[in-house]
Ligand code: HEM
């Protein structure tokens with residue numbers, strides 16, 4: 157599939173997701189912890205609570221950032237053939253994830269949770285292998301950029 161088609165598919169899903177970002181943020185985060193319960197201790201949102209906070213601005217803002225950065229990544233793959241994250245942003249994300257002890261397998265967990273969240277959001281009549289592939293590719297390039305920054309900093 158061409159990058160241009162992938163961009164269209166990612167944007168199509170995003171248009172649907174936009175209207176329910178608070179709920180999708182919680183679904184996304186809950187799914188991460190369902191797949192990897194041990195990741196719980198990495199996140200400051202959960203420090204003082206047993207349950208996932210349903211109304212935590214930081215959790216929501218971060219989750220939405222992950223959605224948006226993945227969309228941006230699809231746009232850039234189409235326009236430039238590679239993912240370009242502003243250098244300061246990338247350096248910051250590299251250091252945050254390094255400090256929190258993020259490992260390669262964690263990136264697979266977040267990827268799977270992201271894909272499931274998008275699938276639920278768009279519904280079975282819109283979700284298909286092409287859309288899954290488009291989000292996968294966009295996420296993989298973004299994750300690779302963050303991982304490279306983490307390696308550079310370690
Ligand atoms: C924080 C994005 C993958 C764990 C953040 C923040 C963003 C972000 C935007 C907020 C930084 C801030 O403003 O302080 C991403 C993206 C990812 C990714 C785009 C993949 C492409 C992961 C993975 C893990 C992870 C794989 C491991 C499970 C965390 C943790 C924080 C964080 C623990 C700090 C949250 C806190 O306690 O404040 N991430 N992330 N992230 N991320 Fe990720």
Ligand code: ISQ
Pocket residue numbers: 184185188215216218219222266
């Ligand atoms: C930070 N990094 C990756 C995924 C996330 C999901 C929810 C909240 C914060 C996150």
